[in-house]
Amino acid sequence: MAIYSSKPFKPALLLAALLAACSAPPAPLAVQAIDADTWLVQGAAEEFSPDNRGHISNITIVNTGAGVLLVDSGGSEAVGTALAETVAALTDEPVRWIVLTHHHPDHVFGAHAFPQADTLMLAGAWRDLQRYQHHYLDTLATRLAPEGSSQPPAQPFEQPPRLLAPGRHRFGDREFELLELHGHSGADAVLYEPARELLITGDMVFWQRAPATAHTPSLAAWIQDLDQLATLPVRHLVPGHGPLTDARALAANQRWLRWLDQLLKQSAENGLSTNEMLDHDLPAEFADWPLARYELTRSASHFYPAYEERAFADSAMAPKGEKDGTEGEKTPAPTGP
Incomplete structure (x- = not known):
C-alpha cells in the first residue's frame, strides 16, 4: 500500500530516521525463569546479523541478594543495553x-553497558581476547552496523578484567565452583552451583545447535572435558547456545564430536578431498540442528589438514602391502554417530 503526504520529501531526514531505527537498541530481552532468582536469556540460533544485533549466545542472570551476577553479556553494546x-x-x-x-565475541562485548560491574575472566581467555578483539570488532562492524553508520556496534576492552582462578567463588549468597576447562576455546570457564545443581557451561555445551570449533585445541580434549562435567549432579544446565536443558546435553555434544x-579421520584415510568429505550426509540426530552444515564446514577448515597430515604419515609408516593397497580395504566414511 502506498502512503502519500502533502509535506515536502526530505531525503536527509528520512536517512537520519532510518539510521536511528537501525541503531536503536533491542527491546528488553525475553527471559526464562530457571528458579525464583535465576533466569536464562536465550540467544538466537543464528550467525551475527543486523536483525539480531549480536544476540546469538545465552546469558544467565543470577540474583545473589547482594547484587546481580551476569554470566556472559551478549555480542554488542546494543545487546548489553537491552540486557540492562x-x-x-x-x-x-x-x-x-x-x-x-x-573470549568469543558473541559473549563479551555487551559487558561495556555495565561500567560499574566487576568483569571477570580466566587469564587465558583474557590473553586470547587481547589477541583477537580487533579482528572481532572488524567482523562485528561488517555484520552488525547498518550501512552508512559511523557508530561501531562494540568497543574494545581497554582495561583488563579481574582475572579468575578455578575454585570456590561467592557472589552474595550464591556460591559457585568455577572450573577451568579447555575443550571449546582453549580457556573455558564453567560455573557450577552445588546447592541448586545448576551448571552454566558457556560454549563447552551446545544444545539443539551444532557445536562451533573455531578455537578448539582438539576434539579429544573437548570430549574429555565433557566426561568431567558428566560426573556432576545436574538439575539445570544452561548451555552457551540453545534452550535450558539438563545433563543429556553433555552426551549429545559428545556424540557430535x-x-x-x-568422519574427518576416515575421510582423510580414504584420501577424500575436503569437498568430498563435506558431501557426506549428516546423521539423523543432527540433521535438523541449526547451523549443522555450516559448523561442519568450519570444523573441516580448522581440523581437516591435520587429519590429512596424520593419515599421510600413518600411510608412509605402514607396511608395503598396506601402502600399495594389496591388503585390506578402505573403511567408508561414517554417516552416523
Missing part, C-alpha cells in the same frame, strides 16, 4: 559482577 533494561525489570539489585566464560572425529 531486562535486569532492571527483574530486580532492583544492580549488576555487580560479570563472568565472561571465554565423536562423529566429527570419525
Whole structure:
C-alpha cells in the first residue's frame, strides 16, 4: 500500500530516521525463569546479523541478594543495553559482577553497558581476547552496523578484567565452583552451583545447535572435558547456545564430536578431498540442528589438514602391502554417530 503526504520529501531526514531505527537498541530481552532468582536469556540460533544485533549466545542472570551476577553479556553494546533494561525489570539489585566464560565475541562485548560491574575472566581467555578483539570488532562492524553508520556496534576492552582462578567463588549468597576447562576455546570457564545443581557451561555445551570449533585445541580434549562435567549432579544446565536443558546435553555434544572425529579421520584415510568429505550426509540426530552444515564446514577448515597430515604419515609408516593397497580395504566414511 502506498502512503502519500502533502509535506515536502526530505531525503536527509528520512536517512537520519532510518539510521536511528537501525541503531536503536533491542527491546528488553525475553527471559526464562530457571528458579525464583535465576533466569536464562536465550540467544538466537543464528550467525551475527543486523536483525539480531549480536544476540546469538545465552546469558544467565543470577540474583545473589547482594547484587546481580551476569554470566556472559551478549555480542554488542546494543545487546548489553537491552540486557540492562531486562535486569532492571527483574530486580532492583544492580549488576555487580560479570563472568565472561571465554573470549568469543558473541559473549563479551555487551559487558561495556555495565561500567560499574566487576568483569571477570580466566587469564587465558583474557590473553586470547587481547589477541583477537580487533579482528572481532572488524567482523562485528561488517555484520552488525547498518550501512552508512559511523557508530561501531562494540568497543574494545581497554582495561583488563579481574582475572579468575578455578575454585570456590561467592557472589552474595550464591556460591559457585568455577572450573577451568579447555575443550571449546582453549580457556573455558564453567560455573557450577552445588546447592541448586545448576551448571552454566558457556560454549563447552551446545544444545539443539551444532557445536562451533573455531578455537578448539582438539576434539579429544573437548570430549574429555565433557566426561568431567558428566560426573556432576545436574538439575539445570544452561548451555552457551540453545534452550535450558539438563545433563543429556553433555552426551549429545559428545556424540557430535565423536562423529566429527570419525568422519574427518576416515575421510582423510580414504584420501577424500575436503569437498568430498563435506558431501557426506549428516546423521539423523543432527540433521535438523541449526547451523549443522555450516559448523561442519568450519570444523573441516580448522581440523581437516591435520587429519590429512596424520593419515599421510600413518600411510608412509605402514607396511608395503598396506601402502600399495594389496591388503585390506578402505573403511567408508561414517554417516552416523
